[in-house]
Amino acid sequence: MKSLYVKFVVVTVGIMILSSILAFLISNTYYQQKLKPDNDSKITKIAESVTTYINEQPEINLEEYFNHISSIGYQLYLIDGEGEDGYWGAEFRDKTLPSSTIEHVLKGNTYHGILNFPQETFVTGFFANELKNTIGVPFKHNEKKYALFIRPDIKLLFNEMHLLFGWLLVLTIFLSIVIVLFSTKYLVKPISKLTSATKSLSNGHFNVELDINRNDELGELSNSFLSMARKLEQMDDVKKEFISNISHDIQSPLSNIKGYTKLLENESISQQEKGQYVSIINDEISRLSNLTKQLLLLASLDRNHDILKKKSLNVGQQIKELARSYQWLVGEKGIMLSYTLPDVNFFGDPSLLNTVWDNLLTNAIKYNNPDGSIEIALEEKEDSIIIRFKDTGIGLNKVEIDRIFDRFYRADTSRTRTIEGTGLGLSIVWTIIKLHDGHIQVESIENEGTTFIVELPIHKHLMPSIED
Ligand code: ADP
Numbered sequence: 001m002k003s004l005y006v007k008f009v010v011v012t013v014g015i016m017i018l019s020s021i022l023a024f025l026i027s028n029t030y031y032q033q034k035l036k037p038d039n040d041s042k043i044t045k046i047a048e049s050v051t052t053y054i055n056e057q058p059e060i061n062l063e064e065y066f067n068h069i070s071s072i073g074y075q076l077y078l079i080d081g082e083g084e085d086g087y088w089g090a091e092f093r094d095k096t097l098p099s100s101t102i103e104h105v106l107k108g109n110t111y112h113g114i115l116n117f118p119q120e121t122f123v124t125g126f127f128a129n130e131l132k133n134t135i136g137v138p139f140k141h142n143e144k145k146y147a148l149f150i151r152p153d154i155k156l157l158f159n160e161m162h163l164l165f166g167w168l169l170v171l172t173i174f175l176s177i178v179i180v181l182f183s184t185k186y187l188v189k190p191i192s193k194l195t196s197a198t199k200s201l202s203n204g205h206f207n208v209e210l211d212i213n214r215n216d217e218l219g220e221l222s223n224s225f226l227s228m229a230r231k232l233e234q235m236d237d238v239k240k241e242f243i244s245n246i247s248h249d250i251q252s253p254l255s256n257i258k259g260y261t262k263l264l265e266n267e268s269i270s271q272q273e274k275g276q277y278v279s280i281i282n283d284e285i286s287r288l289s290n291l292t293k294q295l296l297l298l299a300s301l302d303r304n305h306d307i308l309k310k311k312s313l314n315v316g317q318q319i320k321e322l323a324r325s326y327q328w329l330v331g332e333k334g335i336m337l338s339y340t341l342p343d344v345n346f347f348g349d350p351s352l353l354n355t356v357w358d359n360l361l362t363n364a365i366k367y368n369n370p371d372g373s374i375e376i377a378l379e380e381k382e383d384s385i386i387i388r389f390k391d392t393g394i395g396l397n398k399v400e401i402d403r404i405f406d407r408f409y410r411a412d413t414s415r416t417r418t419i420e421g422t423g424l425g426l427s428i429v430w431t432i433i434k435l436h437d438g439h440i441q442v443e444s445i446e447n448e449g450t451t452f453i454v455e456l457p458i459h460k461h462l463m464p465s466i467e468d
Helices: 004-056 062-070 100-105 123-126 154-202 217-265 271-303 315-325 327-332 348-365 398-403 425-435
Strands: 073-081 084-088 135-141 144-152 310-314 336-339 345-348 373-380 384-391 439-445 449-455
Touching: 004 135, 004 144, 062 073, 073 315, 100 135, 100 217, 123 373, 144 348, 154 217, 217 271, 271 398, 271 425, 310 315, 310 348, 315 327, 315 336, 315 345, 315 373, 315 384, 327 336, 345 348, 348 373, 348 384, 348 425, 348 449, 425 439
Parallel strands: 336 373
Antiparallel strands: 073 084, 073 144, 135 144, 310 345, 373 384, 384 449, 439 449
């Protein structure tokens, strides 16, 4: 498998090569279309000014003058009508020149060899050191006809620049490759770190550290990765705590049952003691049965989110019936139960909502003071219904309020220790309310009382019409 590092380097170097080729082709086209004609007319002007000068100075020594012109950066070829010729300046690499061209110039015409040089590549076009790649101009001197062919000595003019540009190019390529090699390492390194962090996460080590301090997408990815790892760690802790809580809550009634059945085996115990033990065993069995029922309900609520079997129901009526069924318990404890429960239609799961009211009401009874009171109120708003369960019980402090919806959490005070419970009721309540897109809120003052406020949104478009 090719690593990301190698791929990145190959792609970048490929892009560099491709862009160089494209840049070369574009500049070559520019040379052919624009620079070549410009160059031709520029050299033609220079050649014409040379011949004009010769014409103006009939006494001029041609040899000396051409030596001078060549020294300032030109290559020259001179030929007369009799075929006598001479070269000045750097030697032409290719000296072929058709005799027809020489004849043409001797007859008084200008030869545009630069403009008509074959459209080859940039290098051979501009730098081709050929006699054909010149400008030819005619002139007369001492009654003799001459043809003068001239072109700039590119090597002389550009020698230093040539080297400079050459080195510049080599250095640019070299430095780009080195920088690509290092910068790619910098880019790929966090990915390798993330990969090893993912491996350690999959092996169950959630406490991963990533020293990636970047403000780019990779930094964002590593931050999300870290928060995911923390969440997984929390979930793992919750799972472990959950299992240990379940084990404890199942184990303790079981060992109680075992202990009391052992005592029952003893034939010497009195009838009264026997009855007492049997009632304890019964209590423990109903505690176990209650716990498993709640666990099953929580598991099914967690597992599938479309568990809700929604129907239109009269919430006021539902809570009233529930309150009536607890009337005996309330009376026994000397608690005053009052309610304001108008008929309000709501579209929800009747059985699960009943579980919510049941838990809130039994808690209000369980955690109340003798001779305390409970008030239940239902209020219909524009787009929600609000149900309040207010008691004058033992209340909760801030720390307890933050935790009461956690699974198995029970406020551990001297007053709650003797009260039966599993610590699952409110987490069931919370889950059911969330499934109905609602929310629950607690207001409580220690030793004064607690109010649970449930708000359930009314999805009017889902409500069946009266005719339904
Ligand atoms: P439990 O089975 O223990 O009642 P819940 O999940 O219903 O479990 O409640 C969690 C804890 O919240 C209780 O153990 C109790 O400490 C506290 N609690 C719940 N309702 C009330 C209330 N009305 N007044 C005071 N404390 C309450």
